[in-house]
Amino acid sequence: MTAPVLSVRNLHAQYGPTKVLHGISFDVQQGGITTILGANGAGKTTTLRAVCGMVKTQGEVSFAGERIDGKPTEDIVRRGVAHVPDGRGTFLNLSTEENLRMGAYTRKDKAQVEADYERMYGYFPRLKERRKQQAGTLSGGEQQMLAVSRALMLRPKLLLLDEPSFGLAPLIVRELFDILGEINKAEGTSVLLVEQNASLALRLADHAYLLETGNVVISGTAESIRNDESVRRSYLGY
Ligand SMILES: Nc1ncnc2c1ncn2[C@@H]1O[C@H](COP(=O)(O)OP(=O)(O)OP(=O)(O)O)[C@@H](O)[C@H]1O
Ligand SMILES: [Mg+2]
Structure with a gap:
């Protein structure tokens, strides 16, 4: 087992007085793909913003073995974290x-x-x-x-993707996800993927976390989440 490339522990985030993340923890394995799933407003975008220092946080964010929480975004980018924000x-x-x-x-x-x-x-x-x-x-x-x-x-060593499927036709989404998988394999780029399209994300990822109002409520291998009854009913629709 190698150390995770990204390790997040007890992460809180807030916009002014509004607390959005309430102590979440998750990992992205070296060369792996982790997906964070959740409904509108669950805190997915905020999680990516917190990792790259764009919102006020508490808790630990370690990248490639070093703490990056509290560091300026510019510094985090230079270390090898690339962010594809929502809205592209x-x-x-x-x-x-x-x-x-x-x-x-x-x-x-x-x-x-x-x-x-x-x-x-x-x-x-x-x-x-x-x-x-x-x-x-x-x-x-x-x-x-x-x-x-x-x-x-x-x-980058780590690619942060915020709902890359948003607004795209199913065929284009599949093409894009196939290429993301290819890039991950060919270049060893680790990926943290935030998605509402749970079935596609779970096919690409190795680990998954389900976020509800700023808390991780379910986590595990992508396969175990795919087979989880409650996830299937709420997010996969079968
Ligand atoms: N700049 C901001 N100021 C105040 N509140 C914010 C700000 N940005 C987001 N929020 C609030 O934080 C919560 C989480 O938002 P976030 O954008 O992280 O959700 P999300 O899971 O990405 O949702 P979506 O699927 O709709 O993109 C929401 O209740 C939102 O209203
Ligand atoms: Mg979002």
């Missing part, structure tokens, strides 16, 4: 390729960065055809692919 967060006025360049802004190995454009176009060929196109004119699915590619341009 692409620069709508910039082209596909300019967005990819923005993703690599912390990197010094400029020659490698050039090669990485091609690596991304290898995963997402439709982005290559649209390399000069303004991001704001890409389809929803293409923008999500661009957002993921932009995050990968950082060559």
Whole structure:
């Protein structure tokens, strides 16, 4: 057993006086995929924001063996944590390729960065055809692919994904999830995936946590969660 790449213990988070996370704990294994499931308002987005230092927290967040809680977001990004926020967060006025360049802004190995454009176009060929196109004119699915590619341009150790399936047609979602699985295998990038689409997320992930109003109520291997009666009834609809 190797140590987890991300280890979160007793994490609290709040916006002003409003407490949103009430002491949650979870891990992402080295090279693994963990998913956090939950209904609207459960605290999924806040959990990702807490990991990358974008909201006030208490508790422990350890990344690659070092505490990162309380550190500035910039520092956390430099350590190798890339965040694909909900709503995608692409620069709508910039082209596909300019967005990819923005993703690599912390990197010094400029020659490698050039090669990485091609690596991304290898995963997402439709982005290559649209390399000069303004991001704001890409389809929803293409923008999500661009957002993921932009995050990968950082060559992160850990990728945080906030509902990548949101608003996309089922076929596009499946394509995107297949590629995420491929990237995880090929590059060893660990993933923390927040999703409402429980059945797809549980197929991709190795571990899962179910969040309800800021508390973890069920956790385990993705397989055990998939077979959990109450999860099936509430989230999987069969
Ligand atoms: N900036 C903010 N200020 C105050 N409250 C906030 C803020 N952002 C989120 N909240 C509250 O925190 C709670 C959790 O929100 P969060 O966005 O983490 O939920 P979520 O699980 O991601 O939901 P969704 O599935 O709708 O994206 C909600 O009750 C929300 O209203
Ligand atoms: Mg959210």
